[in-house]
Amino acid sequence: MSKNRGKLILIEGLDRTGKSTQCELLRQQFGESTTLLKFPDRSTAIGQQINQYLTDPSYKLPDQAVHLLFSANRWERNDYIRNKLLMGDNVIMDRYVYSGVAYSAAKGIEGMDLEWCYSCDRGLVRPDLTLFLVNHESNDTREGFGEERYENNSFQEKVREQFYKLFEKLDSQNDLVIVDVTGCTIDQVSKKIWTIVQDTKQIPSTTFKLFE
Numbered sequence: 001m002s003k004n005r006g007k008l009i010l011i012e013g014l015d016r017t018g019k020s021t022q023c024e025l026l027r028q029q030f031g032e033s034t035t036l037l038k039f040p041d042r043s044t045a046i047g048q049q050i051n052q053y054l055t056d057p058s059y060k061l062p063d064q065a066v067h068l069l070f071s072a073n074r075w076e077r078n079d080y081i082r083n084k085l086l087m088g089d090n091v092i093m094d095r096y097v098y099s100g101v102a103y104s105a106a107k108g109i110e111g112m113d114l115e116w117c118y119s120c121d122r123g124l125v126r127p128d129l130t131l132f133l134v135n136h137e138s139n140d141t142r143e144g145f146g147e148e149r150y151e152n153n154s155f156q157e158k159v160r161e162q163f164y165k166l167f168e169k170l171d172s173q174n175d176l177v178i179v180d181v182t183g184c185t186i187d188q189v190s191k192k193i194w195t196i197v198q199d200t201k202q203i204p205s206t207t208f209k210l211f212e
């Protein structure tokens with residue numbers, strides 16, 4: 001009988017929905033042999049350029065180039081992710097392709113439509129399960145919110161629209177779950193997530209789904 005590979009779980013959502021907290025809790029619940037990756041991965045050379053773009057409003061770069069940097073930042077981790085999964089590790093990701101497409105398409109730049117934004121991510125390994133956290137209550141009082149590019153309410157609304165458009169485009173595989181976190185405590189959200197994650201079926205090794 002072939003050995004199962006690890007599970008690839010993605011937590012997505014707009015800013016301030018508690019993604020990073022839930023990723024960390026999920027990592028603890030999975031226990032040993034779990035890898036947590038956050039995108040953008042600011043530790044690489046490409047990631048550092050992205051970080052500069054996000055934190056320095058005077059840093060100028062064409063929107064197309066920024067988009068390709070975010071995508072390249074995922075590609076440079078693709079083999080690492082596949083190898084971890086093959087070794088039997090579970091891999092949790094905090095943002096990935098969906099954020100990449102939704103934030104760029106939300107800019108409304110001519111020629112940078114959803115399809116254009118998605119095209120450079122085709123071929124990346126696709127998560128076995130994607131959880132999209134939604135909070136219907138606006139809560140922009142979080143300390144530090146507004147310090148980086150994209151952190152304002154009107155832009156976040158546009159990003160939300162693009163997320164839903166992308167879900168319609170990519171929903172054929174039944175691997176996307178919308179988790180309503182409105183009014184929930186951290187613990188309640190964590191329990192919801194754990195229940196859904198446990199229902200994800202085991203995947204035989206060497207089988208990967210890709211973004212097509």
Ligand code: TMP
Pocket residue numbers: 015039040054070071095096099100101103104149150151
């Ligand atoms: P973070 O706040 O989760 O570190 O993400 C940084 C910002 O980058 C956030 O506003 C979302 C945005 N983003 C993109 O625009 N494209 C991407 O591909 C990713 C992963 C994030």
